Amino acid sequence: MSVQPRHPVKVPVCVYAPDDADGRASALGFGDRILCQHVPTWEADDRFHHADGDVALILSDDGRCTPLGVASVSTALRRPGSALPTRSTQVYLRPGHESRLGELVASLVDTEGTELWIRPENQQMIHLIQRRWPAAYNCRRLHLMLTELPVDTEPLATRALDPSNPEDVAAVVRVNNSAFAEHPDQAGMTAESVQKKLRELGHSAEGVRLAIIDGVVNGFCWTQIHHDRSLGEISVIGLHPDVHGRGLGGPMTAAGLRWLHDQGLRQAILYVEAHNEPAVRSYHRLGFVTVHDDVSWMIPGGAPGAEAGP
Ligand SMILES: CC(C)(COP(=O)(O)OP(=O)(O)OC[C@H]1O[C@@H](n2cnc3c(N)ncnc32)[C@H](O)[C@@H]1OP(=O)(O)O)[C@@H](O)C(=O)NCCC(=O)NCCS
Structure with a gap:
């Protein structure tokens, strides 16, 4: 390695x-x-x-x-x-x-x-x-937050990322770089880094859920399954700023959680910046609780x- x-x-x-x-x-x-x-x-x-x-x-x-x-x-x-x-x-x-x-x-x-x-x-x-x-x-x-699966919130309709489709990959890059323009870890995604992240996550692109909002891909949720399959993880969830503030953060996250639950996972975690109020509020609504900082x-x-x- x-x-x-x-x-x-x-x-x-x-x-x-x-x-x-x-x-x-x-x-x-x-x-x-x-x-x-x-x-x-x-x-x-x-x-x-x-x-x-x-x-x-x-x-x-x-x-x-x-x-x-x-x-x-x-x-x-x-x-x-x-x-x-x-x-x-x-x-x-x-x-x-x-x-x-x-x-x-x-x-x-x-x-x-x-x-x-x-x-x-x-x-x-x-x-x-x-x-x-x-x-x-x-x-x-960062808060490390945990929830039991399934959650009650109705998920957004999503489909899997198709990594062989350049339009899909470009959409992920566009949404990511708008949603996380200032983020220390997440900003500056490229088509190459999408492919690299997929390899790192170690499972199929099925776990990357894309949401069509207002006719285009405007949201995504990357999930991850831990090696021993004891935990699912919301690796990153983002909405394009054009669709912020419409109550979609929770349902977008719920789409990733639904996918994890469908894979047999019973608990999911995520990390979130403590000051990211819209995200933290969305997660609380879904049932996430903070385990530690x-x-x-x-x-x-x-x-x-x-x-x-x-
Ligand atoms: C975080 C994110 C997914 C939330 O989605 P959203 O659709 O914008 O937010 P919502 O409209 O669902 O609002 C969620 C809650 O935050 C509140 N909120 C929204 N904007 C807010 C703001 N600027 N300040 C404080 N609270 C805010 C809402 O009132 C709502 O609270 P409630 O559940 O108590 O009613 C979205 O803003 C986003 O993609 N942000 C950039 C990427 C990001 O930070 N991802 C999370 C990384 S862990």
């Missing part, structure tokens, strides 16, 4: 890129099945962003593959024994090596600025970040302050 992180790292690390949920769980638990590869520096131009697996760094003690700690950035990881994923930056250290927390986190930070997801209750990490990088600031807050801290580029210990 190829891993293309953007960040050059400052300490020797090993990269772990699990192929499946089972491998991931054993890696996080420091089990026997850790797969790792020693990578002294990273020069690639991509972000830590992998729909095909979560990325962890394993701090190497000796330049070989002695795992002392595991960390991951900006991914939705599932902790062993936990029913729901979390988008927090996960950091695990072997007992006796806790003093290396700062070093491990520092290995994630690069000169261009780094976004770390930290659960609000993880005070140890927050204190570490604030001490070591005084310029760090709160950047985003994930908050991101931005460590600005070139902010060293690295002399303080962990």
